[in-house]
Amino acid sequence: MTSKSSFLASSKENNKRRIWVWVVSILGQLILYPGVLMAYISRIHFRNGDGVYKTVEDYRLALQGAAEDALGFQPLSTFPIALLAIVIAVQGFSYLYDRKKVDMYHSVPVSQKRRFMTIYTNGILIYIIPALISVLAAVVLAAAQGIVTGRCMAECGLAFILNLLYFLIVYHTAVLAVMLTGNVIITGFATVILLGIAYIAYTMLMVFRENFFGTATYYFVKSRFSGSIVIEHSNKISWLKSVALLEDVIKTILPIYGKWLVAALLLLALSWLCYRKRPSEAAGKAMAFKQFNSFIKIAVSLVAGLLAGYIVYDATYYNTVITAFSMAGGTVLCCIVMEAIYEADIRGALKHFVSTGIAAAASVFIFCIFQFDLFGYDSYVPEAEEVESVALDMGPYQNYWEWYEADESIRYIGDSEFLRENMFLTDTAAVCELARKSQGMDLENAQDSREVRILYRLKSGREVVRAFRVDLGDSSNEELLNRIIGTPEYRNGFYMMTKEDVETAFSEMEREWTVTYTNGTIETDLPPSESKRLREMWLKDMEQFDFTMAHYNRPCGRLNWNVNDSYISMSFPVYESFTNTLAVLEEYQAVYPVELRAEDVLSLEVTNWHYLDQEQYFDTANTYSYGAQASYVDTQHSVRKEFTDPEEIAAIVENLYPSDSRSDLYWNDSRILDEGYEVVVTFKTDSDYPYKRGYFYYKFLSGQVPDFVVERTAFDAED
Numbered sequence: 237m238t239s240k241s242s243f244l245a246s247s248k249e250n251n252k253r254r255i256w257v258w259v260v261s262i263l264g265q266l267i268l269y270p271g272v273l274m275a276y277i278s279r280i281h282f283r284n285g286d287g288v289y290k291t292v293e294d295y296r297l298a299l300q301g302a303a304e305d306a307l308g309f310q311p312l313s314t315f316p317i318a319l320l321a322i323v324i325a326v327q328g329f330s331y332l333y334d335r336k337k338v339d340m341y342h343s344v345p346v347s348q349k350r351r352f353m354t355i356y357t358n359g360i361l362i363y364i365i366p367a368l369i370s371v372l373a374a375v376v377l378a379a380a381q382g383i384v385t386g387r388c389m390a391e392c393g394l395a396f397i398l399n400l401l402y403f404l405i406v407y408h409t410a411v412l413a414v415m416l417t418g419n420v421i422i423t424g425f426a427t428v429i430l431l432g433i434a435y436i437a438y439t440m441l442m443v444f445r446e447n448f449f450g451t452a453t454y455y456f457v458k459s460r461f462s463g464s465i466v467i468e469h470s471n472k473i474s475w476l477k478s479v480a481l482l483e484d485v486i487k488t489i490l491p492i493y494g495k496w497l498v499a500a501l502l503l504l505a506l507s508w509l510c511y512r513k514r515p516s517e518a519a520g521k522a523m524a525f526k527q528f529n530s531f532i533k534i535a536v537s538l539v540a541g542l543l544a545g546y547i548v549y550d551a552t553y554y555n556t557v558i559t560a561f562s563m564a565g566g567t568v569l570c571c572i573v574m575e576a577i578y579e580a581d582i583r584g585a586l587k588h589f590v591s592t593g594i595a596a597a598a599s600v601f602i603f604c605i606f607q608f609d610l611f612g613y614d615s616y617v618p619e620a621e622e623v624e625s626v627a628l629d630m631g632p633y634q635n636y637w638e639w640y641e642a643d644e645s646i647r648y649i650g651d652s653e654f655l656r657e658n659m660f661l662t663d664t665a666a667v668c669e670l671a672r673k674s675q676g677m678d679l680e681n682a683q684d685s686r687e688v689r690i691l692y693r694l695k696s697g698r699e700v701v702r703a704f705r706v707d708l709g710d711s712s713n714e715e716l717l718n719r720i721i722g723t724p725e726y727r728n729g730f731y732m733m734t735k736e737d738v739e740t741a742f743s744e745m746e747r748e749w750t751v752t753y754t755n756g757t758i759e760t761d762l763p764p765s766e767s768k769r770l771r772e773m774w775l776k777d778m779e780q781f782d783f784t785m786a787h788y789n790r791p792c793g794r795l796n797w798n799v800n801d802s803y804i805s806m807s808f809p810v811y812e813s814f815t816n817t818l819a820v821l822e823e824y825q826a827v828y829p830v831e832l833r834a835e836d837v838l839s840l841e842v843t844n845w846h847y848l849d850q851e852q853y854f855d856t857a858n859t860y861s862y863g864a865q866a867s868y869v870d871t872q873h874s875v876r877k878e879f880t881d882p883e884e885i886a887a888i889v890e891n892l893y894p895s896d897s898r899s900d901l902y903w904n905d906s907r908i909l910d911e912g913y914e915v916v917v918t919f920k921t922d923s924d925y926p927y928k929r930g931y932f933y934y935k936f937l938s939g940q941v942p943d944f945v946v947e948r949t950a951f952d953a954e955d
Contacts, residue, residue: 308391659729683709722782756894
């Protein structure tokens with residue numbers, strides 16, 4: 237007969253056995269919220285005493301930021317909440333580990349559902365009541381300091397709900413682990429496995445993909461599968477903490493609430509089902525349901541084999557044969573250990589070789605997938621008619637940002653995000669053909685190999701991300717490249733300057749912009765009022781831009797836009813054919829030739845790094861470009877000479893290009909500059925050109941180093 241005692245009475249009785257867990261929860265959350273808040277405030281006070289904050293307003297804003305950090309999206313909360321959830325779950329249902337306690341609990345006239353819900357509900361209360369008390373105490377402390385804002389309270393509420401859902405997922409996972417196991421040690425392992433096995437498996441598979449597949453890339457991937465609620469909570473909290481606008485926080489967090497709530501309910505249903513089906517004799521044993529032993533063993537052992545394979549692959553410098561054996565060996569070893577745990581006897585390790593053999597064969601098959609590309613990952617190029625549009629990362633480095641009209645501010649965004657949202661190339665045939673040609677490219681003999689990362693937007697709605705290499709020096713690629721980068725879709729998707737946000741920013745923040753034009757040595761400030769006209773003229777000139785034009789011509793200068801007291805900047809090359817842009821610049825006498833005038837140069841200091849003569853210092857010298865080797869070269873083996881003779885200076889300067897402008901040469905042959913030499917130019921002080929004062933760095937154009945420079949900077953040259 238079922239007891240007629242109320243649910244409340246059962247709950248009170250259960251709580252008497254859980255006093256120490258209440259104490260842990262209260263103390264832990266008092267530290268997590270009021271404690272962290274006071275630590276943050278103390279740090280601000282200390283820094284203010286050191287004079288870090290120049291004004292009272294800066295000091296006040298810092299305190300408000302500290303309150304938001306402590307009460308809102310707090311990255312420090314991830315692991316304490318998870319640990320608390322596990323402790324509450326294991327302690328609440330720990331009676332299932334003892335056969336005598338199981339018999340005693342089951343002898344009490346209380347329904348199975350009442351018993352489960354009593355323990356389960358008390359577990360939630362043990363978390364939520366101390367959490368509410370701690371958060372309210374922290375709010376009172378912050379209010380007493382006068383640093384509570386509307387944003388702070390909004391984040392506090394949103395973060396509380398997010399943390400509650402996170403607690404429920406970890407709590408339900410730990411409850412499920414208890415139901416599947418028979419003792420606390422195995423429960424601990426099971427909880428860690430349930431929370432982390434998907435993350436480890438996914439990470440290992442992605443690592444193998446990147447190491448074995450030449451076309452693998454994470455670029456353009458909008459969000460990566462975390463595989464673990466602990467990792468996801470940490471990532472989401474950190475990201476939400478950095479979002480500037482509260483409305484953006486709300487838009488982002490609502491879908492997370494829905495997803496996590498569904499996950500929590502599914503885990504709860506599964507835990508309840510396992511509780512109902514759990515046999516009483518499972519107490520004290522490793523696993524409660526023997527029918528799942530083989531499946532669990534195979535799954536865990538495969539992940540262990542992947543981890544072992546990765547460690548060996550890295551340690552043996554990519555020896556694939558040893559990696560294959562280590563994956564199979566790691567899988568088999570894990571199977572043996574798990575069988576011994578199942579049987580609670582070392583002799584049990586020799587049982588069930590069928591499932592062990594299946595696991596080992598599966599690990600070898602996984603290795604073969606990567607080693608031999610069984611599913612054609614690297615060879616995949618969609619048919620042009622299957623592709624709706626394409627975005628690709630190909631071009632010189634750019635800064636990207638967004639203009640927020642709400643508070644008239646500019647904020648930086650990542651390049652992959654900008655390209656994804658703005659580039660929609662419709663000549664998919666050109667892109668697919670270029671990608672297909674890259675599959676047969678001989679990298680060792682390629683003239684000028686560049687990596688291209690691409691996002692295929694398929695008509696089916698699926699997105700595929702790949703990376704391939706294209707040889708800019710192969711003339712047969714010229715037409716395809718013109719069809720790609722010589723289009724309005726490419727310009728509108730790659731250059732920030734084409735966006736309407738820029739014009740809005742120019743009109744709203746005109747006085748805060750600084751605009752300069754430089755030829756690499758002479759820099760001229762232009763009136764901010766001309767920024768809009770310069771933008772319009774540059775865009776008009778860019779209509780002629782394509783690969784052929786950029787590949788066979790060097791820029792004659794560079795336009796720079798900067799926002800004062802900000803990291804926001806944009807730089808764009810100017811070519812001699814950009815007549816509209818140059819006409820505006822001529823009005824302000826800003827145009828000077830890139831070529832130096834010998835009569836303006838006081839002296840030249842030429843350094844010959846002797847990279848080719850130092851190859852004995854590199855085990856893999858041929859795998860590095862000259863630029864990459866520079867950081868490894870022993871400078872004691874370089875030769876530096878000064879040139880002051882006017883005739884020698886004249887012979888040298890006609891073959892130089894400013895190092896500061898090398899990024900503008902992206903579309904030119906990568907070997908256009910000779911990285912083996914560095915030239916430091918010192919100008920005379922009486923030149924009628926407005927050279928900036930100081931030292932200026934130049935490079936020789938490839939193949940144009942004068943013979944007397946080569947001779948004077950040789951190792952055996954006489955002083």
